[in-house]
Amino acid sequence: MTLWMIGNMAAHSVPSTLKRLLFAVKCSPLQSRCCVVQREAQYSTISSPNEKTFDKILIANRGEIACRVIKTCKKMGIQTVAVHSDVDSSAVHVKMADEAVCVGSAPTSKSYLNMDAIMDAIRVTGAQAVHPGYGFLSENKEFAKRLAAEGVAFIGPDTHAIQAMGDKIESKLIAKAAKVNTIPGFDGVVKTAEEAVKIAQQIGYPVMIKASAGGGGKGMRIAWNDEETREGFRFSSQEAASSFGDDRLLIEKYIDNPRHIEIQVLADKHGNALWLNERECSIQRRNQKVVEEAPSTFLDPVTRRAMGEQAVQLAKAVHYSSAGTVEFLVDSKKNFYFLEMNTRLQVEHPITECITGLDLVEQMIRVAKGYQLQHTQEDIPINGWAIECRVYAEDPYKSFGLPSIGRLSQYQEPLNLDKVRVDSGIQEGSDISIYYDPMISKLITYGATRAEALGRMEDALDNYVIRGVTHNIPLLREIITHPRFVSGHISTNFLPEVYPDGFKGHQLEADAKRELLASAAVLYIAAELRSAKSRFIQIIKQQCEHCVEIDGAKVEVWGALNLASPLLPLTVNGTHRMLQCQTSHCSPYVRVLSKLAAELNSYMPEKASEDTSSILRSPMPGTVVAVSVKPGDTVAEGQEICVIEAMKMQNSLTAVKQAKVKSVHCKPGETVGEGDLLVELE
């Protein structure tokens, strides 16, 4: 069959599900996906039955990490207690646990951070130990103390280590004392430019100079030589005196193109500590990790060992027990510097489990009971490669991800694929609310080589069905297939460097575009043909082939066209592709129209676009924290109008032009939806 394709295509007559198409471009033939690795892709599923640990553990967390901990508890034959807020009463972790206790209302401060209620839950259920997961109370020394006072085991390090590593300055001092590389620097009064140059030379170029009192990157100067140091000194000392009235300067080693690489450590209460290799977490946005992998493409065995040993030194210095993570910044010359230590189970722990075969939660529970480590450093392997993508309910087209909420109307994890692990705490029908982290799941793939793991990740992302909320899979897929990422040439600046104007969605090449159009046309035709034969039912089960001609080029599309399935596996010009059709929030947007309709479409008026400069709409669902203007006020360009908070993130909304405020449609404390009108300017 040949059809006419017109540039602007529309699926008007196609069922609404076909209106927008998500197109996955993937070229690797399926045959190459043969399995070489025999090892179980995730972590050991066997626990030694002779070691008795706890009878009952309470998990003071929610979502995927609560589910993750419960899984291991089940494996170890331990009873589990879930805590939950009222809105989470039918959450997955609640259903998975043997018992569940409601600890308060939706806001985290009233439930998951509500120590009194959680202590009550422990007493009521008789839990012998508490696993805090990550976030919430996981690094709260007060909580650990209260548990200790009641004789309940805290599955994590002891209070001393939490406290020592919780303070940024103290942790650096301890690290320095433990002979861990820290970022060399000087903090104090620098009298002359020459003194500054001397300090800079001692540290080694490049250096960063700024006023000690200035926060963040404010007034930061980077000097690559003596001359630039003098200039930076003049600038910063002036600023220090005039802006802050404090003339102390900070001169610190500047780390160019830094990578964020962390070492997983595991220690017991008997002074043993191991390093379980590294995780590279350089792909970040707003200091939040997005894609992680283990091992890192950047480390050689010598550096790895050096980093591992320093991490263990630090752990031992604070008498660390349990699983922990030592974060380093690594510069382009493989110099590494201590950043901080996280005294908890990390979000990205599964990739370490994949390459080492250890179950970190199991190890944490064992250690908390006082058992010695089962392994020695020589036992810790790097088997293959593991990649983790954090799948978030957020709009990747807005500053690499602004939270999105909604009900997961359709949800299907790609678990049909081999060597894919999905850690999630939600299911079809779950609500992603404004109260909690918008993470949907962690998608982990594993392979003998990095290429294999990446290929599998591509498949997994293509086969992941999420409907009802906007999600970041388009961005994740772009990252893991980007030549820079594939070659391993990454740094923490990856996203802003690769997408300086923000993420705009996948840009289709001419061929891929043609194939997408052809596939869309075939779906359109399939839907049309089905409508036309409604009176004479005949179900054609066999797969059929279509030939589409676009601007003279022929595209062959082959596959069973199931119009009800969210996943449409098609073979386009001999290549396997996984298509997903979606009705909203999707790029690219494809419309299929008949030739006549496409011609007539040129007469249709363009929808008048709203004057966005004078209307302020909420970019995301959330709570209004503050409104700084009232009707009649005049605002300057860039002036803050109001602040919206969602999922722990505050967003300041500013005026794009100078204008008088016409009307205000929100007030502090109010909940607003995405696109709700907040303030109108004149």
Place this chain on the structure above:
Amino acid sequence: MELLSYIPDVIVTHLRISVTVPQTSLHRSCRWYSVSHLSVKERIDQKREAALQGGGQQRIEAQHKRGKLTARERVQLLLDPESFVETDMFVEHRCADFGMEQDRNKFPGDSVVTGRGRINGRLVYVFSQDFTVFGGSLSGAHAQKICKIMDQAMTVGAPVIGLNDSGGARIQEGVESLAGYADIFLRNVMASGVIPQISLIMGPCAGGAVPEIFPNWHSVTNEDVTQEELGGAKTHTTVSGVAHRAFENDIEALLNLREFFNFLPLSNQDPAPIRESHDSSDRLVPSLDNIVPLESTKAYDMLDIIHAIVDEREFFEIMPNYAKNIVVGFARMNGRTVGIVGNQPKVASGCLDINSSVKGARFVRFCDAFNIPIITFVDVPGFLPGTAQEYGGIIRHGAKLLFAFAEATVPKITIITRKAYGGAYDVMSSKHLRGDVNYAWPTAEVAVMGAKGAVQIIFRGKENQAEAEAEYVEKFANPFPAAVRGFVDDIIEPATTRKKICQDLEVLASKKQVNPWKKHANIPL
């Protein structure tokens, strides 16, 4: 009464048009009428050519500039390619006054294009008013053309679709035009419940531009601001409830109409159509097990339930922006068209009020007339209280919905998802109104009223109200009181709802039920 109230509109609106139209219209050169001694064959060709041109190229361009398609373009887009068979291409108006008799004021086919065609291979009769000819105004000839295809449609049993773009009555013809309207109205009435009549308002539709009073579905696209305020798409789809769906533009509207048409039988003699379904009929929907919140005061979206249950998540909602506390629309179950009615807890807690009762009643009667099974999802806390509702006649309007459900003889399946309180329980396709299959979800509560109100009445002035309330909840806020009496046939797991409905529809396909003979029932209008 309603009819009369339209007439002043006709005159007012048309005055404006009758002034503007002839002035700019009739100065085209080399028209066919200036030649007198052509052969019949040539004259036929010329007339046909002129008919295709409507009001002429200039007017067509003006129509395009307004972002609107011509009458013929619309017909082409609506119907399957090459399927349009035109009738009355040579009909001209017969007005001899005000210079209308002049050749230059005559247009073959006059201001409407009529004929038959097919949508996805299924027969349909169509008329499409031509705004380029006298502003699409309705002349005697225009009305006659419409009546002709309506009569044919009735004879063979096929739907009629009217694409309206008319300034109203043709003032020059006076009473002839009014008579034309009446002729059409009569046919609308006669055809009501016999064949589906759909009207799409694609421009001005002042006065009685026809099936408006008997539309089964219609759509409005109108970009003129002042007209928009008076009676544009937004007004009629959100406030007045006259129109059932509004679309962005002509193309959207026409292509959606094709979609909609697929749901309908051709006439009341035809069964609801069946389309091949790619969605398995025994698909379980686990996400429904949690959809009803534990707190009975909390809202959820009934559309989520509907989308999850129907074939391929395809739900063609009717009147989505009017009386949103009730949801009505068409979908398919295992390929078979069904009508869906659901209370919407998200809006006014899903209470029934005047507007939602009328919206629901009209939809139920449409489904019953055209053999479309009705599936009802119930979560209703009762009728909306208040003086506005009482003064407005809620009892009379609420009775319409009850009447519609009660008299319907098509398969009726009801699912109580949560609340079914008071009189509203009776109304919402209850077992007592000849419901064929009535299910309750475990979250269902069939009761006279909510626990709090009930306790306040039963234990008025007594202490321990909270205790009594808990007892009441224990006793009545669950599906058992209804189930033990057989008022629901079964309590089902929500996940199995789709499977159960598909099985029931299969069985009910042969349902035969006849109401007692009567001239017609007397629904409380």
